[in-house]
Amino acid sequence: MRKKYITTILLVTTLVSTANNKKIDLHALNDSSKKGMINSNLILEEPKVVCPEDIVIRDFHVLHPAFRNKVVLLFIEAKKQGIDLVISETYRTPERQNMLYNKKLTKVKSGKSKHQYGLAIDLIPVINNKSQANNDEVLKRVGIIGEKLGLKWGGRWKFYDPVHFEYKWNINDALSGRLPEIPDTLIIPDTDFFYKNIKRTNIE
Template sequence: MRLKTMALLLLSSLAIHSFAQKNRPFSKGEHYLSSLLDNSIVFDTANLVSGINHSRVWDTENAWRSWNIVENFTYGKDRGSLPMIADLNSLHPYFRDKIVELIRVCKAQGIELAVVESFRTHAKQAEYFGMGRKYTRSKGGKSKHQYGLAVDVVPVVNSIALWDDQVLWKKIGVAGERLGLRWGGRWRSPYDPAHFEWSGGITTYELANGIQPRVPASLANVYPCLGEEVERLQKYWDAWETEQAVSARNGSPETGMHGAVKP
């Protein structure tokens, strides 16, 4: 009888303990894990692979064909018959990110910037040179544009490019200089407030001989594949060089018409 009573007491104690464990408040860790289990999405791993679209393959060989271009007089100025490449993806990665930041900083001040021209071919540079000194004093290969290290921008208000607003240009120029960019608005001849460039102290002669500027050592980890990116860009630049050189020889402005024309 005593053994039976003890057995009943033991079973009762276990039942009470089990009930208490089930109904006691969760600790923070247990509550978090429980919420994950309750709210997690259950994936159908059997059909996961079949849902991936394998048909889309990024065409790295012809990515340059999708770069934005700008036609003559788009922003109210005569800039020659050959289209202008106006795509930030055509720029050196470090310089590109500087221009992205410049656009962001200006936008925060209520200034909308349009990219008029980024990378520029030798043929396009030669066209400018032939249009007179008010356009450029640099022949093909002598401009930072040919190395993806220069860009021309313009402030736009109500869809109108404001080329002659000196107060606005000064705000934009100072913003660019604070980012470590060289501003053409400081030049006397030719005065070129739309122009920003960066070369890390490398001259155009060195650039022409294949020497590339180095990004600050503190940012090296931000651009771990910089060499490969620049090498790929060089292939894209070469492709554009070939297209516009042929177009210039044929006297046709059709070069780059496969690209997206910016409004």
């Protein structure tokens, strides 16, 4: 399980790196497709240029399993109170971390954020399909749920960040490559719950 988790993180990092450093020859690919050499469905448009600092990753699966277990419980307990949660961000590239730091939207530079170790998540509370990102009362309700599950909530910080939750782990240990143990039991949400809740994006 540990190997699978590390592989997932490496895959995300590799995809970002590859997209930034290697250009796919789409013209050759499209020519081959038109000649019937490969599936015609593969005809592609020229991609838009995306900088690493602009990449926002919302993939639930890149979270560390120990942290992910608690996040699933957070979704479930919030739902019991009539609050849905939508993922705003999970893993964060070093470039994006530095960009946010330079814009004074975060307090730490690259390497010092738990987002980069699968140990943090940003969540938007939703009620009746409407974002509650600016509703302090709802944000606090979700924050308290997270704290009861043993998570750190950014709403308690001087640098107020009420959508942020993170695993209680020393960042210096993470920097040194020491991460939490993989739990023996993993909480895996069923497909219906996953797509109706964790993968939600249709909010106002």
